[in-house]
Amino acid sequence: MQYTEAGKPLIKFSHCKKYIYSFSVPQSCPLCQQVMGSRKLEEAPVSISNPFTNGHQEKCSFLLRPTQGTFLSTHGVQRDEAGWEQSVSIPLLQPGMFGLMDQWDKYLDDFSTTGAWLPQRYEEDRHNCYTYTLTFINCILTTEGKEQLGKDEFIEKYVVPRTRKASKYITLYRVIEERGFYVTDHPDDETNPPEGSAAC
Numbered sequence: 001m002q003y004t005e006a007g008k009p010l011i012k013f014s015h016c017k018k019y020i021y022s023f024s025v026p027q028s029c030p031l032c033q034q035v036m037g038s039r040k041l042e043e044a045p046v047s048i049s050n051p052f053t054n055g056h057q058e059k060c061s062f063l064l065r066p067t068q069g070t071f072l073s074t075h076g077v078q079r080d081e082a083g084w085e086q087s088v089s090i091p092l093l094q095p096g097m098f099g100l101m102d103q104w105d106k107y108l109d110d111f112s113t114t115g116a117w118l119p120q121r122y123e124e125d126r127h128n129c130y131t132y133t134l135t136f137i138n139c140i141l142t143t144e145g146k147e148q149l150g151k152d153e154f155i156e157k158y159v160v161p162r163t164r165k166a167s168k169y170i171t172l173y174r175v176i177e178e179r180g181f182y183v184t185d186h187p188d189d190e191t192n193p194p195e196g197s198a199a200c
């Protein structure tokens, strides 16, 4: 994973009864300008986990990434062998389905070579990566004698929780890049930047 693609690590520390997010702990607090000297244990910086994973190392997952570049930079080479280093990964295997892991690639191969998924049949809204994944999962579920998933259920249950987390992270990252830090109230929960969207 390249440093530029992964982005800089984010940290969070406490000062002025606020949570301050930044790329590193500054010499002085950006709010009160006080030197960030001897710190109490509860004020020690913690790192914010990056919601992106290297998609090439994920198994049986639905991966999301921007159409161009990576989430945190706007350029990048894309081939199937590369370009998914910064993805939002959505595990698709449900409990009790792990026995499928070995056949997954074969199922996916067979499924993908049916004429339905030729590139020229791609339609932005109705025949896209979500329908592809959903149709595939439903094939598997049927094979396993399980109930099928509806599109809304799939997106709500599998996709949204992950993209929501990723979009918060991206917003936070961009604000820090622009202003150097981001402040939230203490000690309420994490961050509430506006929601964004992810591309396939």
Ligand SMILES: [Zn+2]
Pocket (backbone or CB within 6 Å): 015, 016, 029, 030, 031, 032, 033, 034
């Ligand atoms: Zn301060």
